[in-house]
Amino acid sequence: MYEHDVIVVGAGGAGLRAAVAAHEAGADVAMVTKLHPVRSHTGAAEGGINAALREGDDWELHAYDTMKGSDYLGDAPAVETLAQDAPEETINLEHWGMPFSREDDGTVSQRPFGGLSFPRTTYAGAETGHHLLHTMYEQVVKRGIEVYDEWFVTRLAVTDEPDPNDRTCHGVVAYDVQTGKIEGFKARKGVVLATGGPGQAFDHTTNAVSCTGDGQAMAYRAGAPLEDMEFIQFHPTSLPSTGVLISEGVRGEGGILYNDEGERFMFEYGYANNSGELASRDVVARAELTEVNEGRGVNDEYVHLDMRHLGEERIMDRLENILHLAEDFEGVDGLVEPMPVKPGQHYAMGGIETDENGATCIDGLYAAGECACVSVHGGNRLGGNALPELIVFGKRAGYHAAGGDLGEAEIETGYADDVEDDDTDLPITPGEAGIEPEGVAADGSGQVTDAAGSLERAVEAERERVDHLLEKDDGVQHSEIRSKLQQAMTDYVNVFRTEEGVKKALKIIRECRQEYQDVYVADPSRTFNTDLQHTIETRNLIDVAETIALGALVRDEFRGAHWRKEHQERKDDEWLKHTLISWDRGKPSVWYRPVILEGEEKTYEPKVRSY
Amino acid sequence: MSTQRQKQPDEPETQEAPTDQEMKAEASPQQKRLQRKREQQSAREASADEGEPEEETVHLKVFRYDPEVADKQEPRFDDFHVPFEKGMTVLDAVMYARDHFDSSLTFRHSCRQAVCGSDAFFVNGKQRLGCKTQISDLSQPIRVEPLPHQEVVKDLVVDMDHFYEQMHAVEPYFQSEDLPQGELEEQRQSRENREKIKMSSRCIWCGACMSSCNIAAGDNQYLGPAAINKAYKFAMDDREEEEIKEHRLRILEQEHGVWRCQTQFSCTEVCPKDIPLTEHIQELKREAVKKNLKFW
Numbered sequence: 075m076y077e078h079d080v081i082v083v084g085a086g087g088a089g090l091r092a093a094v095a096a097h098e099a100g101a102d103v104a105m106v107t108k109l110h111p112v113r114s115h116t117g118a119a120e121g122g123i124n125a126a127l128r129e130g131d132d133w134e135l136h137a138y139d140t141m142k143g144s145d146y147l148g149d150a151p152a153v154e155t156l157a158q159d160a161p162e163e164t165i166n167l168e169h170w171g172m173p174f175s176r177e178d179d180g181t182v183s184q185r186p187f188g189g190l191s192f193p194r195t196t197y198a199g200a201e202t203g204h205h206l207l208h209t210m211y212e213q214v215v216k217r218g219i220e221v222y223d224e225w226f227v228t229r230l231a232v233t234d235e236p237d238p239n240d241r242t243c244h245g246v247v248a249y250d251v252q253t254g255k256i257e258g259f260k261a262r263k264g265v266v267l268a269t270g271g272p273g274q275a276f277d278h279t280t281n282a283v284s285c286t287g288d289g290q291a292m293a294y295r296a297g298a299p300l301e302d303m304e305f306i307q308f309h310p311t312s313l314p315s316t317g318v319l320i321s322e323g324v325r326g327e328g329g330i331l332y333n334d335e336g337e338r339f340m341f342e343y344g345y346a347n348n349s350g351e352l353a354s355r356d357v358v359a360r361a362e363l364t365e366v367n368e369g370r371g372v373n374d375e376y377v378h379l380d381m382r383h384l385g386e387e388r389i390m391d392r393l394e395n396i397l398h399l400a401e402d403f404e405g406v407d408g409l410v411e412p413m414p415v416k417p418g419q420h421y422a423m424g425g426i427e428t429d430e431n432g433a434t435c436i437d438g439l440y441a442a443g444e445c446a447c448v449s450v451h452g453g454n455r456l457g458g459n460a461l462p463e464l465i466v467f468g469k470r471a472g473y474h475a476a477g478g479d480l481g482e483a484e485i486e487t488g489y490a491d492d493v494e495d496d497d498t499d500l501p502i503t504p505g506e507a508g509i510e511p512e513g514v515a516a517d518g519s520g521q522v523t524d525a526a527g528s529l530e531r532a533v534e535a536e537r538e539r540v541d542h543l544l545e546k547d548d549g550v551q552h553s554e555i556r557s558k559l560q561q562a563m564t565d566y567v568n569v570f571r572t573e574e575g576v577k578k579a580l581k582i583i584r585e586c587r588q589e590y591q592d593v594y595v596a597d598p599s600r601t602f603n604t605d606l607q608h609t610i611e612t613r614n615l616i617d618v619a620e621t622i623a624l625g626a627l628v629r630d631e632f633r634g635a636h637w638r639k640e641h642q643e644r645k646d647d648e649w650l651k652h653t654l655i656s657w658d659r660g661k662p663s664v665w666y667r668p669v670i671l672e673g674e675e676k677t678y679e680p681k682v683r684s685y
Numbered sequence: 686m687s688t689q690r691q692k693q694p695d696e697p698e699t700q701e702a703p704t705d706q707e708m709k710a711e712a713s714p715q716q717k718r719l720q721r722k723r724e725q726q727s728a729r730e731a732s733a734d735e736g737e738p739e740e741e742t743v744h745l746k747v748f749r750y751d752p753e754v755a756d757k758q759e760p761r762f763d764d765f766h767v768p769f770e771k772g773m774t775v776l777d778a779v780m781y782a783r784d785h786f787d788s789s790l791t792f793r794h795s796c797r798q799a800v801c802g803s804d805a806f807f808v809n810g811k812q813r814l815g816c817k818t819q820i821s822d823l824s825q826p827i828r829v830e831p832l833p834h835q836e837v838v839k840d841l842v843v844d845m846d847h848f849y850e851q852m853h854a855v856e857p858y859f860q861s862e863d864l865p866q867g868e869l870e871e872q873r874q875s876r877e878n879r880e881k882i883k884m885s886s887r888c889i890w891c892g893a894c895m896s897s898c899n900i901a902a903g904d905n906q907y908l909g910p911a912a913i914n915k916a917y918k919f920a921m922d923d924r925e926e927e928e929i930k931e932h933r934l935r936i937l938e939q940e941h942g943v944w945r946c947q948t949q950f951s952c953t954e955v956c957p958k959d960i961p962l963t964e965h966i967q968e969l970k971r972e973a974v975k976k977n978l979k980f981w
Contacts (some may be wrong), residue, residue, distance in 0.1 A: 110845070113793075113801040127869060161869050168871040171859025171924065173879060173886045180873030204800055205886060212858035252838060282795040315772050318798045328977050399798060402817045405772060427788040597789030599753045602839040607786040 075529070078220070080475045081246055081261040082268060083227045083289060084374075086114035087203070087464035088443025089268030090210035092432075092472030096233050096266075097217050097594030101476035105219065106248050106259055106286065108226040109299040111211045115270055115282040116464065119203025120321035120395065121187060122195035123167075123465075125160040125460035128184065131192040133157040137673065140459060143189045143354055144423075144452025145634035146650065146680040147302065150673040151484040152430045152448035160462040166615035172209040174198045175392065185392075186326045187458045188216045189685065191355040193326075195458035200321045200395040206461055222259075224251040226607055227288065228539075230265065230296045231258065232436060232531035233523045235374035238297030238658050239272070239488040241516060243439035244525040247536045251607060254600025258381035258533040260525065264438045264475030266466060267293060267426060271444040272613070273510065275619040276419035277557075277564035280312050289445040291614035293426045294621070297516040298434045299489065299654040301447040302424035303618070304636050307455055308569045310358035312418030314376045318403045320415055322457040324396055325351040327388065331362070332412065333370040339377070346685040353685035356454045356635040359417035366416075378412035392489040407513060417569055421460065423451040423635065425627070427487050427654060431480045432471025435488025442471040446677060449652065450487070452669070453634020462517050487663060489656055498628045500576055502584050504655055504663040518658055543609060552609040555593065559586045559612075559619055567623050572639040576627045590616060610653040618659075625653045628664055645681050741769040743778050743878055744826040747790065751839045754789075760837075762828070763787070768821065776815035779841070780831060792841035799957060802889030805896070806841055808834055812893035812955040832896035850893045851909050855916040855936055860929050878923045885918040885965060887958040894952035894962055906941040910952035910962040913943055917965040920972070931976055938973040945972075 080096040082089045095105040106109070126136045143147050168174060168182060175183040175197055187195040198205040214221065225248040232243045245260040260371035269289030273281025294300050310331075311320040312489035324330075331351050333339045340346050345361035346353030355363075362377050372378060381389060381396075386409055389397065400408045425447035432440040432448075443464045450463055474480050515532065522528050562582035566575035590613060597605040631645040632638055651666040671678045745765040751757035765782040776794055783790040793803040797816050804815040807830040809823055820827070835843035865872060894910040895901050901909045908916075919925055920933045937943050943966050952962040 109795060109801075109803075110890075113795050113803050115796060115801070117800045117889075118796050118798060165871055169861075169864050171861075171919070171922065173882060173918075173922075174871075176874050176876050178876065178878045180875055182871055199883070199888070200858070201800070204889070208886075209859075215853055216858035282801065283797065284795045316797060403772070403798065525802070542856050551788055553788065557784075595788075597791075599751050599839070601751060601753050602791050602842050603789075604791050 075258045075260060076104070077260040077262065078102050078268065079261070079263040080104075080472065081106055081643070082266045082472065083107070084114070084268040084270060084443075084445070085109070085111035085223070086268060086270055086443065087210060087461065088117035088468035088471075089266070090207070090214055090292055091465045091468030092266045092268055092442055092475070094210070094213050094217065094220050095469040095472030096476035097219055099335045099476035099478045101263060103219055103472075103476070104222060104259070105214070106222045106225045106227050106246065108224065108251065108288075110223040111214065111221060112208060114207055115285055117204045118280070118282065118319065118558070119206070119461055120200045120319060121323045122197035122202045122458045123160070123164050123206070123461040124184065124190065124194050124456070125164040125462060126157065126192070126194055127161050127164065127182070127195050127196065128194070129382050131194050133161070133586055135191050136160070136194060138553060138678070139190050140450065140456060141448065142324045142681070143454055143456040144450075144682055145197060145454055145644065145683055146671065146678065147305075147449070147452030147633060147652070147669055149449050149485050149670040152450045153458050154673050155430050156459070156462060156466050158448050159466040163462065163465040167206060167209055167340065167465065170209050170213055172205050176588035185323065186352065187456070188325065188349070188352045188358070189456045190458070199322065200323050203461065222248065224612070225249065226251055227292070228610055229532050229536050230292050230439065230515050231529040232296045232439070232516045233528050234518055235520055235523060236518045237674055239435045240655070241297055242437040243296065244273070244528050249531045249536070249607070253600055254603060256533065256537050258529045260529055261438065263477055264440055266432070266471050267439070267441040267445055269442045272615065272618040272622075273419050273422070275560065275563050275615050275622065277560040278312070278317050279419035280309055280317050281419065282291065286614050287445070287618035288611065289441060290426055291433065291617040292515065293441065294617055294657050296373050296439070296565060297656065297658040298436050298439060299427045300424065300621045301427040301654050302449060302452070302625065303422070303621040303655065304629050304653060305423035305451070305453050305634055306419060307355055307421040307423060307635050308359040308417040308566075309420035310355055310362055310417050311379055311415040312420070313400070313404045314414050314416050316400055316403045317418045319411060319418070319420070320379060320396055320399065321393070322355070324379060324381050324393060327381070327392055328384055328473050329379055331358070332378045332380060333365045334372045334474050335370055335434045337370070339365050339370070339577040340429040349685035354679055355457060357685055359564060359569055360637060362415075369621060372414060375478060376414045376416040379415045380412035381408055382410065382412070383421055398637045419564075421455055423447070423449075423453065424453050427488050428471075429483035429485040430470070431474045431483050432467055433483065433487065440471040440475045442467045453636060464598040485670065486667065494651070494666040496628055496666065497673060498664070500579055500624070500627070500664070504657065513655065540606065543593070543595045543606060546596060549592040549594040550589050551596065552593055555586050555589050556615060557611045559583060559615060563619055563622070567626050570637055570639065571626050573627065576623055579603065579623045580620070580627065581669065583616060583623060586616050621655045622665065624655055630655055651682065687920060710756065742766045743769045743773070743820050745778055745782060746826045746828045747779065747841070748830040749840055750837055758971060764826070764855050772818045774816055775806065775808055775813070775818045775820060775827065775829060778820055778827070778858075779815065791839045793807050800889055802891035805832055805893040805957070806830065806893040807896070814891060814893070814957040817957060832892060834896050834902045835892070845892060847905070848890070848895055848909075848911070851895070851912040852890065852915060854908060855912045856933070857915045857919075859919060859925065861925050863926060872924045874922075874924055882915055882918050882921050884960050885914050885921070887960055888914055893955045893957060897951040897955045899949060899951065900947060904941060904945060908937070908942055908943045911967065913937060913969065914960060914962050914965050920969065934969070934973050934976055937969055941972065943969050
């Protein structure tokens with residue numbers, strides 16, 4: 075058993091920032107992470123950090139753009155916090171030595187990005203995430219913060235009062251990948267989940283293979299609701315063969331999209347008459363697939379992104395990394411030919427329901443970054459808004475978990491008696507697992523209500539689960555189940571969604587769940603058993619994919635990144651509300667909470683969202 | 686167990702026979718999907734030009750070792766025959782082998798786009814990142830081994846602890862006493878100075894350079910190219926003051942620092958991010974000489 079004040083799970087941008095903040099607040103903090111920090115997927119972020127730093131810009135404009143981009147499903151207290159805190163946090167990174175690109179006067183460079191009314195995307199070449207990640211890790215090294223790397227957290231230790239709002243998280247259970255040892259980590263003050271997104275639920279994704287929604291699945295099984303999971307961003311410019319991301323910075327610098335007939339379709343077909351290629355990501359992704367579906371795609375699969383006219387000098391200065399990616403992963407020279415691109419799963423707007431201080435409804439459990447839903451991004455995240463979210467809310471969550479006072483949160487969390495329950499006839503019962511021994515983390519029986527008991531039970535349950543998986547001699551291998559799940563999500567819960575398709579996906583996900591009961595790990599070794607690790611991840615993907623599909627089914631409107639064939643308009647009368655899905659016995663499974671559009675000084679009135 | 690032993694080329698080749706039967710995998714959904722993709726691709730190519738739709742396979746010889754599993758305690762090479770797809774990388778190929786033939790095949794990987802630095806392997810006798818090495822650029826059979834000069838944990842996974850220790854030994858964090866006091870005011874840095882440190886800041890900690898370095902192989906305390914390059918990033922950054930730069934140079938010119946480098950350029954040759962590591966080390970040597978002259 076290990077013991078610290080604050081345990082941060084995951085070591086990407088949000089986790090590192092949370093650890094530094096908790097450390098600065100005086101806590102004994104440790105990071106427990108399945109990847110060494112510098113391997114985290116934050117490092118793949120390319121574009122930049124939105125922050126209102128310059129004259130002519132201010133946080134209110136940033137908040138307005140973000141709210142509009144969210145299609146009025148962001149909560150104003152979260153959106154305004156992001157916009158207000160981003161400048162200071164960005165400059166803080168500069169003070170920590172992050173190598174930002176520079177202007178002639180030596181100040182940090184900013185560039186235009188989709189959906190922004192001011193060029194406020196602060197960048198370091200086309201590898202901003204890499205620099206942010208390494209700069210943050212340097213700060214963790216400097217402070218001597220303990221890092222348990224290649225320790226895979228598989229379960230939260232929570233008490234099991236019937237109502238999740240009464241539960242407390244006392245720590246986590248982790249599996250040492252190098253040795254196979256399973257240990258409890260007691261958190262005296264709090265656990266911060268910063269585990270990233272669930273991109274591997276999809277077949278074609280820009281996300282790393284480690285993005286398996288672990289934190290979301292664990293929080294869900296402990297009783298914390300998942301919020302707005304149906305909102306998945308498909309990035310308009312990923313390379314067709316691998317899903318490798320081509321930064322929005324290419325379009326920000328003036329890159330142009332063409333269809334197979336050489337038409338600049340964003341304008342020619344009126345998808346975005348003002349902003350063209352720099353419309354919001356959801357708009358551009360749908361436009362590209364519409365071109366392909368109407369027979370104007372290149373090879374019936376993708377479109378072209380052309381940056382040749384920018385000239386070699388500018389490309390080398392600001393987008394050099396893109397040349398390498400296009401060449402290494404698609405065999406295309408961006409200086410002499412256009413690059414093939416198509417939409418790829420990129421980001422989950424939804425996640426673990428938290429307030430603006432990073433707290434969930436479970437006492438002592440926090441979440442920040444992509445695994446969380448504050449909610450800043452609502453129905454659609456703007457490019458350049460993910461990195462500021464990591465540093466702004468990572469810091470707040472870490473500080474709060476360490477006992478720091480951020481004041482009363484305005485955003486509510488957890489199921490309450492006055493919320494609206496869903497009355498859709500669901501084809502499946504969410505979260506219904508029937509899978510033992512690795513079922514829920516808290517069964518609501520009220521039997522375990524203290525720290526020692528909850529940790530002991532959690533460790534015991536994980537040892538049983540791992541023993542079972544390793545000792546079972548035959549059955550199904552996880553990779554079969556995983557690829558079936560990924561294919562179903564990409565076929566039916568992608569950019570264009572239909573009721574029939576989503577129902578099909580739910581049926582396949584349920585089959586995956588059933589097949590998973592017979593899963594086994596062929597590799598018998600306790601040493602670096604990635605077979606076992608991936609098998610546990612696949613279970614997390616099943617849980618998370620199910621919530622994505624369920625949300626996509628119940629939300630019968632078109633908002634942000636969520637497009638439904640039968641429902642071609644945004645329905646503000648009915649749907650200015652968040653979708654929440656909880657896995658806790660005796661409570662409704664799908665329910666809703668109204669979005670908060672009242673900001674500090676003004677109310678954000680929903681308007682038609684055009685670019 | 687260290688991969689240094691595997692330097693004798695003939696030794697492991699004798700133990701491959703039992704693995705051939707592993708190649709007969711059931712048609713899983715993933716396999717069907719890949720098959721479908723391949724068919725689509727071939728059809729496209731055939732309709733576009735003449736095309737050559739015949740089935741090609743890639744022959745991999747992959748290093749295997751597991752201290753716990755009886756038949757893997759003695760290192761051996763396993764053969765895998767993986768269907769070839771245009772654009773396939775070494776990482777794609779070993780992932781295919783793992784997902785279809787042997788789920789215990791173990792290696793680190795994550796981002797698949799050469800930024801996480803997890804999958805540096807020894808491929809056909811050279812340190813390379815699996816995810817950015819095209820199969821079509823290699824002669825077959827393709828030998829995939831763990832990085833030499835590091836302890837092997839299992840299969841292609843090596844112990845990175847020593848590498849991380851060396852990275853941490855150079856005080857790898859920005860140090861400046863003189864931050865601007867104004868609200869939201871950044872330190873100024875010229876474009877030229879940013880350009881100066883740009884290449885050094887690209888390091889992804891993959892460890893390929895350290896593994897390729899003869900000096901590091903013989904001197905366990907040698908800081909190594911990656912750590913020295915990390916220090917270069919800070920030492921050349923004008924935002925740090927002169928005293929801090931001198932402090933950094935003192936760390937670098939110690940017994941196991943820059944002077945151990947014999948400019949063999951092996952690190953520079955293998956760096957997947959094209960960082961001019963040897964040049965950076967040389968430049969730091971010159972800086973150290975200049976500072977010493979000043980002191981004397």
